[in-house]
């Protein structure tokens with residue numbers, strides 16, 4: 001997106017708020033106000049900023065199909081939806097746990113999910129469920145569990161129609177990445193941020209995977225976070241955040257090969273999600289400026305290239 005517009009938004013939501021007590025994420029000192037991408041006066045880094053008031057919300061913002069039916073978002077009419085399972089997922093701090101489907105919450109790993117592929121409540125995300133013809137999937141059964149795959153919303157209808165296109169080799173063989181952590185999957189490298197009507201949207205596919213086909217990724221330097229902290233507190237030491245499903249390069253991974261898309265997880269918030277406390281690790285991989293320039297979309301009218 002154009003840096004001018006993006007900066008306006010960014011400034012509006014974060015920088016010009018008098019109550020904002022922003023601190024550098026590296027050295028925890030205060031940062032000078034007003035710059036386009038503030039550089040910390042102490043450690044000279046243009047890192048993400050932590051902001052004491054951008055608490056992760058208690059609940060999520062509901063999303064309708066109409067709201068995401070846009071050229072820059074999802075090709076809604078190309079998909080078969082199933083509203084029955086739409087729901088919002090809350091955080092522990094919500095006071096209306098399970099009073100309605102908008103306040104879905106459970107504590108810890110859902111007992112029906114395996115320890116290795118735990119299903120935790122995807123707090124602050126809203127699920128738009130897709131129609132899935134499970135009867136047509138051979139081997140469908142108790143070995144299939146919930147994982148996530150962050151993606152650009154414009155790809156969703158293609159993935160559902162054709163399967164996951166395998167472009168790259170990962171660790172020496174063609175494969176796709178999946179994660180049991182929606183927080184990990186929400187990094188804009190995967191789940192691109194799209195700004196639409198001053199709201200920030202991110203999309204992560206909820207998939208069911210035949211876990212017998214998954215291989216763990218052993219490396220710990222996941223998105224350059226290394227060992228400085230836990231990306232997702234449910235996954236201590238950043239272990240078991242990434243799994244690979246083997247495939248053939250240039251081909252599409254389809255449900256009979258072990259992965260089927262069951263829902264579109266949407267996070268809609270009125271400020272830059274990079275400022276969420278739970279996004280503290282986003283800028284270990286790129287600076288905020290680079291994330292904004294290359295991994296955020298929106299206000300396409302004013303956008304030249306990126």
Ligand SMILES: [Zn+2]
Nearest residue numbers: 024027040043
């Ligand atoms: Zn600093």
Ligand SMILES: [Zn+2]
Nearest residue numbers: 059090094103
């Ligand atoms: Zn709630």
Ligand SMILES: [Zn+2]
Nearest residue numbers: 149150151164
């Ligand atoms: Zn992908």
